[in-house]
Amino acid sequence: MTAPQSTLDADTTAPPPEAHGRRWSGRGWGFLVKLALMAVINAVGLMGIIAAFQAESWIVFGVAVALLVAADVVYFTKRALPLKYLLPGLSFLLIFQIFIFLYTGYIAFTNYGSGHVGSQEQAVEAALAQGERRVEGAPTLPLAVVERGGELGFAVVLDGEIRAGTADEPLAPVGAAPASGAPTEVPGWTIVPRNTIIGDADTQAAVVDLRVPVSDDPNDGSIRTRDGSSGAVYLSTMTWDADAQTISDSATGLVYTATERGEFVAEDGTTLPAGWTVHVGFDNFVKLFTNPSLVEPLALVTGWTFVWAILSVAIPFALGLLIALVYNDPRVRGRKVLRTLFILPYAFPAFMSALLFRGMFNAEFGVINEFFFGGTNIDWLGDPWLARGAVLFVNVWLTYPYYFLVCTGALQALPQDALEAASIDGAGRFRQLRAIILPLVLVSTAPLLISSFAFSFNNFTVIYMFNNGGPSIPGAPYALGNTDILISAIYDISGVSGGAADYGLASALSILVFIVVGVISALAFRQTKKLEEYQ
Structure with a gap:
């Protein structure tokens, strides 16, 4: 008994088993390469999304999420074949052309520049730092220079406990104080050896310039050091009143009021060097034709x-x-x-x-x-x-x-x-x-x-x-x-x-x-x- 003709034809035209193996192997390697590339893209995209979220840049955050989701959908489905070729070019166009143009337009309507770089909170901190003086009669505190995540900070012995912080994080309790002297161990921090501070001019300058706030209230002052082994509380002659939006200078008696122009201005017209970024409308364009x-x-x-x-x-x-x-x-x-x-x-x-x-x-x-x-x-x-x-x-x-x-x-x-x-x-x-x-x-x-x-x-x-x-x-x-x-x-x-x-x-x-x-x-x-x- 013989097999039907159609069955014979199918058997004679079928590719050999090794051909299937070669074709599968090629597709398998291609998929692995695509998977590795998409893993890198997703890792970079997530880093950008997290950074935008932490900076509260919601437009950048939304665009980054949209691009990452679009990339995953396009390259892990078979329906969007044309977009597989168009999406890279469109993404680069959006990032390097459209975004730059729109961001330039955004900056054109602000006072962003020297003295107007950050937020009002940063301007207040800068103004208070410029008028800092050591508190008369303030005790000298045992101090150690510490580091965490590449950021320098201070650990001081205060009120029977070790408190540590950085320029952006006020002092916070981290452990019990030693019997005497500066802290030798600070939980969660790495102590920077004194030899490292003395031997590295950049580190030494960074330590001298470092100011660690005592608390969340900038009027409480900050810890500073001159030798890297002891510190003291420094207070500014400036006092910030958040409710009245004013900074008072006890040395001159002037009161600087926050204005819509992103500046602290006194009644006599003097202005503090530190300001903040605000929207100014078409003022920059008007200035080009009227100044x-x-x-x-x-x-x-x-x-x-x-x-x-x-x-x-x-x-x-x-x-x-x-x-x-x-x-x-x-x-x-x-x-x-x-x-x-x-x-x-x-x-x-x-x-x-x-x-x-x-x-x-x-x-x-x-x-x-x-x-x-x-x-x-x-x-x-x-x-x-x-x-x-x-x-x-x-x-x-x-x-x-x-x-x-x-x-x-x-x-x-x-x-x-x-x-x-x-x-x-x-x-x-x-x-x-x-x-x-x-x-x-x-x-x-x-x-x-x-x-x-x-x-x-x-x-x-x-x-x-x-x-x-x-x-x-x-x-x-x-x-x-x-x-x-x-x-x-x-x-x-x-x-x-x-x-x-x-x-x-x-x-x-x-x-x-x-x-x-x-x-x-x-x-x-x-x-x-x-x-x-x-x-």
Whole structure:
């Protein structure tokens, strides 16, 4: 008796058992790799969620939870196949683009900056710490420097027991006091040896600067030490009244009242250095247009920014197009070698080239004055107009090879039949250049020119590395200079390079720069459509 035909067919077409094993093995390893990657993602995501929860950043907390849940659902189900490829890109876009833009917008509506960094509670603690003095007649307390979780603290013998705490945690009882002297064992803490404190300058400075609150009430003072083995209670001449929202200075008799601007201000107008972050509405934007000390320097910087962005595109493009036209002619010998030489500046890092040119333009020992002007002392970096011309020259030298390459490619892609027809009709080289070559080249290069304009508008590297935006504008706040463009002015206002920082004002200016560049780019892209008529 024979088996049915269908059964025989099934047996002959079935893959061998080892093929199933190989296929299962491949799928099994792939699943294990995916499981390991998702474990890492979940671990990092949970750390971010916990950190956001502890910081009470509820928006960040909600977004982090949503992204983590979405990742688990997408990569552990078979239905969301397209999202497996889209989710990583969307997540990076949300984190590194949208979030940064929204956070910048948020900061623009606050007074966040020097003296206004944390909360009101932190501002009160800072104000009280600035006026601290040792309590007259206060006993010297046996003390040990302790550490827990990488954070330093003090353990003191007070009222017959050991109390330990850190700068963020007030003293709390942890055990019975020893018979005499400083604590030798502190439950839950590790005692830092005295030799370690003396031998490490950073640790020694951290111990001297450390203040451990006596209790939750900042008016009770804090424990400080000078030698790491004994401490005393220090009280501030300032007294905080939480109900009245005032800080009283017993040394001067002034009373500082908390205001909606995030400051403590006395009746005579004096302000405590420590403030806190609050929302100020559109004040930062209004300040950019109404503050007398800021309007004139920013207007000068804004005007130069537009001139810089336009010339940084127009001059290198014209130079690159000219060189491309010359070396696109087959009659020129050695074109490959010469083209290579012309694009060499494009191979050098921009910041290094800017630093080299900074030395070359030096008035005292620079090679520019020495070799080209017979040793004349020309102050290229100190005169506003000479500095602008010098930095523009450097930028042209750095960027013309890019336009040379772009224009060379555009010229080689031109339809030769159109040029031949124009030549037969009697059009000369200039006529062909004006009526055919240039319009067709602009069609292909216009989007690149627009993007180059946006890049030049925010070209921070050359401006900062060449002259740090100098020379300075007399009377301008935030160390603004004559060669500063808006992006470097934002850097100066943010205080990264030193001095007072005003992140709220810098963020407001960043938003305006973004809007300006976006509007100009949108209008320019619309105008480029007219060039397509030449195709």
